Amino acid sequence: MNSLLSIKNLVKVYGKDTRALNGISLDFYPGEFIVIIGPSGAGKSTLIRNINRLVDPTKGEVIFDGQHLEKLSGRKLRKERSKIGMIFQHYNLVGRTNVIKNVLHGQLSNVPLYKSLFGLYRHEDKQEAITLLKKVGLEDQIYKRADTLSGGQMQRVGICRAILQRPQLLLADEPIASLDPLSANIVMQQLHTISQEKKLTCIVNLHQVDYAKKYATRIIGIKKGTVVFDGSPSQLTDEITQDIYEGKESQLTLKGEGEVVEKELDMGGEQSKRLAVGQNNE
Numbered sequence: 001m002n003s004l005l006s007i008k009n010l011v012k013v014y015g016k017d018t019r020a021l022n023g024i025s026l027d028f029y030p031g032e033f034i035v036i037i038g039p040s041g042a043g044k045s046t047l048i049r050n051i052n053r054l055v056d057p058t059k060g061e062v063i064f065d066g067q068h069l070e071k072l073s074g075r076k077l078r079k080e081r082s083k084i085g086m087i088f089q090h091y092n093l094v095g096r097t098n099v100i101k102n103v104l105h106g107q108l109s110n111v112p113l114y115k116s117l118f119g120l121y122r123h124e125d126k127q128e129a130i131t132l133l134k135k136v137g138l139e140d141q142i143y144k145r146a147d148t149l150s151g152g153q154m155q156r157v158g159i160c161r162a163i164l165q166r167p168q169l170l171l172a173d174e175p176i177a178s179l180d181p182l183s184a185n186i187v188m189q190q191l192h193t194i195s196q197e198k199k200l201t202c203i204v205n206l207h208q209v210d211y212a213k214k215y216a217t218r219i220i221g222i223k224k225g226t227v228v229f230d231g232s233p234s235q236l237t238d239e240i241t242q243d244i245y246e247g248k249e250s251q252l253t254l255k256g257e258g259e260v261v262e263k264e265l266d267m268g269g270e271q272s273k274r275l276a277v278g279q280n281n282e
């Protein structure tokens, strides 16, 4: 099967020396529900944000639907981006606007500006927005202002908005991190159900390993900007999980040419150790 998204030797360095991604290569296939796990600072958000170019890669390739996204800009980039839906931790809704209009914003890239300004959305889009909102149990909230909803309800609106965009790929950056356990479970369940129904490829960053095991078709473990696990939920043993999360929180920094230094953040900040650097690392 051809991959929908292929990432090759992706490196991201923030500022002068914060190395968030350390040369990641991955292929993602149609219909996969992938959960990315890893400790805080591992590079999960950076990886997701490099895919849709919310963050620009320092080096490497992001090939989506046959296009090199790292090389695109302007209209071409916007066109490819419109095929990638995004769900954010803090929902990113327009609070003073009602729920259905927030969902219809998902279609903005396909609607001429003057139409969106006057709220002239296509009938079929409105119908689909209502169907989606009913599906996630928000039929009574359709005309309420978004900022009157609970966090869990807001995230379900976020899911509907991303789906109405009719994407090929759905990215979710810690979609349940701000929710209570009950709301988190509902949101994960609905995200999983809808993306499986629509046969969407979904990449989700999560801190909760139990949800990863429950919903993912494939789990990727990231540690210090490197893939340390890539397999099925049943292959993710307690030992491997412990290995991914064990150790002190640390940050990779660049020192001079080709030398990476790992700084242990919880040891007063100053204790560093030199790492062996492979051929592919910069």
Ligand SMILES: Nc1ncnc2c1ncn2[C@@H]1O[C@H](COP(=O)(O)OP(=O)(O)OP(=O)(O)O)[C@@H](O)[C@H]1O
Pocket: 014, 015, 018, 019, 020, 038, 039, 040, 041, 042, 043, 044, 045, 046, 047, 251, 252
């Ligand atoms: N905009 C930024 N500017 C500078 N450094 C950044 C920026 N964003 C992230 N970083 C750094 O890059 C590294 C990876 O961060 P990232 O947010 O991708 O990790 P994460 O695994 O998503 O963490 P968390 O689970 O806590 O959100 C960290 O060392 C972080 O401090």
